[in-house]
Amino acid sequence: MITYDSVDLFAGPGGLDLGAKAAGLVPVGVEWCSQACATRRAAGLPTIQGDVRRYGPADFMPATRLLAGPPCQTFTVAGDGAGRRALDTVLDLAKRMAAREDIYDRLAGLDDERTGLVLEPLRWALDAADMGRPYEAIVLEQVPAVLPVWQAYTEILHAEGYNAACGVLAAEQYGVPQTRRRAVLVARRDALVGLPAPTHRPWRRGALSEVESCRLPVVTMGDVLPHRGPFVVISNYGTGGDPKNRGRRLSTEPAATVTGKISRNRIVAPDGRELPRLTHSEAGVLQGFPADYPWTGLDIGQQIGNAVPVPLAAHIVAAATGLRLPAPATESEAA
Template sequence: MHALFAGPGGLDHPAHTLGHPTLGIELDPHTVATRRNAGLPTINADVRHLTIHDLPEATTLTAGPPCQTYSVAGTGTGRTALTALLHRARAMAARRTLSPADGLDERSLLVLEPLRWILDAADEGRPYRAIVLEQVPQALPVWQTYAELLTTEGYSVACGILSAEQYGVPQTRRRAVLVANLYDVVALPAPTHRRWPPRPGDEHLLPTVAMADVLDRGEDFTVVSNYGTGGDPKARGRRHSSEPAFTVTGKVSRNRVLDADGRDLPRFTHAEAGALQGFPANYPWTGRDIPQQIGNACPVPLGAALIHAATTPAAVPA
């Protein structure tokens, strides 16, 4: 498995556990150190400077590329950028000579790197059998265009927005995802756990995993979010330890943790923040910016569900 923008291993750690050999490409040297200490084979490089010829052949591609928020709100700048980006994607799929970057910055263009790898592999006669992509919800229009283009390339594709807590992740987090397979019909993974807050119709699913289920603190606690509600820093959201965490971000260590009497407890350790993303408690977080490494990762249980969905034929109604 080739893992582009591999991060600390949110996708290839579960892939390795599921028996898929992995090779990650990651630019940040501190994240690379974490990966290597976790036993994940890694190339410390910029994916833009590599091609499929630089890596051993693989049947699966995963990627969680950085993606700017192409909002449809505001001045329309986001819509213009998104239009140019999707036009470029279609030109790539048509194998047309690309024009200059159409005013798109380098970071925006990173979301098209997986498409370059997919098309190059197909053109070289060594196509990826399975594909998994994930990013923030605002990336969904990009994945929808990928779906259109990959269908033309012969793939079965499914994409949409999933809620991480419905796959056993002890936090609420929404992600835009895509799964594809060249030879088998695929579908998005079916939820295994209830949504949060609870909603009618989920009673047949497993209960939502709470913070207390994965953190051994020995007492109830309440987390006060680092983010203000409605822009008001005094209106901080709160979650009890019997509930899933807020979305884990690079600022997770700033969240206050209070006991039942409102007194401050120690804030989340790196191991605890990682556990809220589904990583093992002993995951070897290494180097600087560890909260950012953790916050940028795909939650491990969600990654496992996506890889299984991409590599296992979907049930087809009779």
């Protein structure tokens, strides 16, 4: 029998779940991809394989918190842009859902059905409220282009009795060894809520502000992959095929955003020697997963790239629930 106190929609291989566990929750994940489910089960994470749209709060009555990271493919700049083009429609549908209108014929008319999945957490939240069992806390995560949707959610949740906040966070400011920007929403019924305060400095070249200098230093690739020694990562991501635009990150810097194509990145020694490319374990570590995480099945690179970075997940879950995370290491301990 599965024991849980929260439900994670579009749960993937478990990044949001591991963050939730660090914050003191016991989540169950709903995920349709059999490969991600295999990884989750190998990691011992409670898992229901299936389509989120076929379930609802009544199927997960013990869950008092709702977590979700809907698919981002139609909203990300690397995708075809169907979600971004349909943004006005999605915002209108959210308002109609809040008014308890039936929108499912209109959802069926979207160019890409994945776009409408960004509204599934709202359906779950409203259904739970209508059952008289509203979720105590809600945590949502997506690519920055979805921020207008989270802003619409914030207004709707306020009307439903929640305190809510949303914004775009930089993952490296929460101890993730990569630069990755994510739109997040946190909501809570019984207390004021806000986005989590950064624990680490932003990654940029140049002088830091007084506030930033009081934070922990950014976590670098070399910090989490010390066995590699000094190296340079050369990435084609975002180059449009132009070799002049290849991104370079030193091991003394955080990684660029980890994507499903991370195995294409070249790893070069300071003297120019080609080094072995990142393993699945190493790519997972850059997302905050343990080095021994049991990545399983096919297309593991995509599983890793789609995951929510674990340290960021822990901070946003803690912000939404009021639970405490273990204190981060001091700068002297981190050195």
